[in-house]
Amino acid sequence: MKKWSFLLLFSFVALQAFANDGYKLWLQYYSINNSSYREIFSSVYIEGESSTIDAIKDELARASKGMFDEDVVESSDEGANLRIQLYDQGLRDVIPEDEMNSLSEQGFFIKEINYNGASQVLITAKSQIGLLYGTFRFLQKIQKNEKLPTYGFKDAPTIEHRILNHWDNLDRTVERGYSGFSIWNWHRLPRHIDQQYIDYARANASVGINGTVLTNVNANSLILTPEYLEKVAALAEVFRPYGIKVYLTARFSSPIELGKLETADPLDPEVKKWWADKVEEIYDYIPDFGGFLVKADSEGQPGPHNYKRTQAEGANLLADALKPYNGIVMWRAFVYSEESPEDRAKQAYNEFKPLDGQFRDNVIVQVKNGAIDFQPREPFHSLFGGLEKTPLMMEFQITQEYLGHDTHLAFLAPMYEEILQTDTHAKGEGSTVSKIVSGQLFNHSLSAIAGVSNIGSDRNWTGHHFHQANWFAFGRLAWNPEEKSSNIADDWIKLTFSSNEEFVRPVKDVMLASHEMVVNYMTPLGLHHIMAWDHHYGPGPWVTGKHREDWNSTYYHQASEYGIGFDRTAEGSDALKQYHPELEKQWSDPETTPEKFLLWFHHLPWDYTLENGEILWDGLAKRYQEGVDEARSNVEVWRSLEGFIDAERYEHVLSFLKIQAEEAEWWKNACLLYFQQYSQKPIPEGVEKPEKDLEYYKSIDPKFVPGI
């Protein structure tokens, strides 16, 4: 007698669903056995009433049902197993006042205490949002079956505004989105609130994300009209209990498009009045509206330059309108000249440096992690440590525009961590990017961090199951920019899949190595911006002849018979001058430049000798091969883990890993064949020779690539 199950294998974990589309993200609340927390929900005391308290109760109910197949039982007795309440005098004996005082508004304290001889877990905070954050953190501990530290633990975010940016258009296409379409069903709003909006809020609150920009930086002014403001207000109402503020992108020309004014000049009184009135209207709809995110004077977007005004004048126009309501302006620094003679890497710094200190106090300048555009690896943006009097916020990209779109596993926490921990030397040693973003280094109270979302209508939100980890990681690093990638990976795997160490360990290894792997098979040794034209899907080192020099791949790699790489030293574009002297010095000399940045800063001959004695060409080729080998190895590692998790997600991930391995090979072959035209050197030993020729790779022309 043969027991059938699904065509696909059942999971080993008892009661685990055999089908799992990944919708529940890291809030699976999968069943656990042998948990010391089993009784925790049988007696729960929660003090207070509000929509946030309701959110807490809802989450506890889900967790209790999922993990222990039990309902939560409320207790009116403060001696319950689990106690959740705002801090008050009555708790002085278990948590000293000065400890709580040092905790910020959004922080929480979790501690196992003794109440009349019985053990109790206490979650307390200074705000209800703090209680919510504490609850989520505690539930994560339960899922991972982790004990609480003896003296409890507290946590609070260091960065104030932790924000997702959705590049979602009103027609529901998502720019640089590879996970389907926008989750905002504008047509059905405001009257229909989809469960997905609530689950979005839950997921974000669970990692401490407290803001969301709903619309694309290539903005549509319609979002500021009443028809849409009431839809936005409906979403804001769903998010509010979860501590998530709503922001919108503001199109600079809105006074003309909506107000029928003749101009959008930031110094024009009618324009100022128009924005003042518009903002007042917005706050009628959304009393806690966060503010505006603005992309201006960039890639065709209207801006102050149209009126010969500065970026500061543009930002201040909006800042003044928002000030009475405590709204902020996040003004993007991604500006590059229409006429473009200068190295793209220098332009934002050149534009903004002279403006340092000229922004209103509710303006924060939003800066991409690097000065080109979200490449697999970039040195940190010179504006970090460049502007001192102006608060800066980090813009990370979570969606993988340049890192393989939907099918490439690349855990980005190591990439984020690398940037955040880089020492800018702006105020001596230890002037890390993280300390600038948290506001600490230059003493700014306004601090923020943004992540360009990878969320869409795909059933698992992010296309690739492992891309959920990057949304999670962004939240974790936004909360604590000093957090370690290894911890983030560990938590995510356990919350999303399984706590079985035989699964966790190899998967964590794969994740932690994956960013470097992608760098290797796409853009090793500091290469950058050599993706296919426009959609950026697949390799395109041959892209040239475009309308702007700095839209050409050839501009960025500068490959010739002599060598390859972009000279950013004093002999070249001298972008290095924008960094502080310690780094300028270190990066000026190829011999002292970390090899990961070599071709970012230097134009070197094909036979330049690398650290390990290999010539540049060989080292380049070998890194491509390393990336491919690792992508293939990941398929085998994953295969060996069949049975540890549900079949549906297992198969889905396997499918994508195989695609990734094929595409890694595509990248390697296309790039090496192309560059070989210039190096005139053979593919080195140990590197697989491409079977097809360069023309084949140049002819690859996929249609309807998502994201554009």
Add this chain to the structure above:
Amino acid sequence: MKKWSFLLLFSFVALQAFANDGYKLWLQYYSINNSSYREIFSSVYIEGESSTIDAIKDELARASKGMFDEDVVESSDEGANLRIQLYDQGLRDVIPEDEMNSLSEQGFFIKEINYNGASQVLITAKSQIGLLYGTFRFLQKIQKNEKLPTYGFKDAPTIEHRILNHWDNLDRTVERGYSGFSIWNWHRLPRHIDQQYIDYARANASVGINGTVLTNVNANSLILTPEYLEKVAALAEVFRPYGIKVYLTARFSSPIELGKLETADPLDPEVKKWWADKVEEIYDYIPDFGGFLVKADSEGQPGPHNYKRTQAEGANLLADALKPYNGIVMWRAFVYSEESPEDRAKQAYNEFKPLDGQFRDNVIVQVKNGAIDFQPREPFHSLFGGLEKTPLMMEFQITQEYLGHDTHLAFLAPMYEEILQTDTHAKGEGSTVSKIVSGQLFNHSLSAIAGVSNIGSDRNWTGHHFHQANWFAFGRLAWNPEEKSSNIADDWIKLTFSSNEEFVRPVKDVMLASHEMVVNYMTPLGLHHIMAWDHHYGPGPWVTGKHREDWNSTYYHQASEYGIGFDRTAEGSDALKQYHPELEKQWSDPETTPEKFLLWFHHLPWDYTLENGEILWDGLAKRYQEGVDEARSNVEVWRSLEGFIDAERYEHVLSFLKIQAEEAEWWKNACLLYFQQYSQKPIPEGVEKPEKDLEYYKSIDPKFVPGI
């Protein structure tokens, strides 16, 4: 002590998930108690091996797990509780050969038999697909807790090809789609097969749908290129075990666009060769490719008219190419003249009638249910009963382009049934449309029926949970065009939600009355095509002045001080002449015309006396009010059913029902205010007066309405 559950109520049914996004459609396999079938899966004998057998096993496993929380146990013993095998001599004693002989290839027989003194359920058929269909039907019986009839039962489809038409574009937008975006992720195909493709196949096979056209009738020739054919082939491979053939829309100008020929003239030898070669290539990729669906010479699509050839010449071009491979051409009759002097309702008949009998035997002409365009109610298309020598297939619309888009509950089985059961009188009494579509009336072996899909990327596939019922209903009527709406509703409710009669009864009443309700609050008494311009969302009886007369609402309602309605009698456009004499006679006189068609065929004064003595204006207004009243009543009915099903679907449906009630009022107000300009009569007693004025309704201009 208070037990919390979700903020939303838990379902009463034990073990039912508290969250249900509706993804599992009518294949919920929810847990049932007190079932006589409880032991059925504890011993199952299945004979044979194939991918279809695997599909059967997979479905049994899902059903067993869901309904009884048990695994299926295979038995090698023919004496198992459940026995599934192809018919052979060994079964002669339990099912006589002549009974099986009369069953078609796709049919099945289910019977409880005696095997060595023990009771056994036997599912048998002449093909493995028949076994699959029988399995699905049997599982439905189990879910509904229905006993098998004593002598068993058999069933077989009467229509040969039962096909979904997806108006999906390659960029994943869906024309007239209100359920998100296309489920075909072309970019990830062919390498990634999503679980949703498998579930799509399961859902369709469960109601006997055996074909799918993957692309929009407004065709993109790229689908015929190798890059896309390999993606199509990957989907065909997923569908094949479930008996579902793949078809594509063929753009008539493909020889020019793809082949770089100078012409697409159907009589040109190079063009013929191009199609022959292209079809050969397609069958290399997909050996059981179904054939082409073609929209030509219609709304800007290229076609034979461009070369002064007939529709038959155009269709035969493709038919000849497909013939060697047994492929078919479904040639759409939705043709109307570019110059349009003639009543739109007459044009397709005028075009195709002279061509009767001129089509190859593998061509079937695809005809919309009515001669205008999928209105809430239309008399049947005069081509049914008009063409005799040419096989005709029905094209129903499942997506609610003119029936409220995503948020209006309208169970369409009664609408389909009404059409199918209409007597055309083509060959005396009893010449129903159903008998024409099944091929029976005019003795055609090639028979087919198409439904324009309402499926998209929304988590529940169809936007509105109740719209799943229309996909289900289409399948049921395609299988058996004589099926009754009441049975379909009953089954769907029980499979999708609950078998509790206290729930089923009121919900069924709502469903069965819903089509008429929508007709009442949108287009009562035969009104048609008065929706908003272009997107068709909401009322637009004022639409006029468009490029073509027959794009104007005013053209269709002809409202004036005199009266309203389109005269299709001999005094008017004489479209009636295209119907057989019995109907021509009945519909020529307003007094004998069924009131549901009154203004479809007649232009009548505002004080024309209706059957019940009311004047036309009053009757019109009262029907609008009736529709609104019923939409409001449905909200209350649904509210009274809270707790019978999971909270998530309950809330979702409630939300949409409220929207529907509001929009029904919108329709009523806009239309009555507009028509009142002409009737110059007061809103009658019993009809709510609109609070806003006509200008308000005319100014409603929603942006980014889905579907276009």
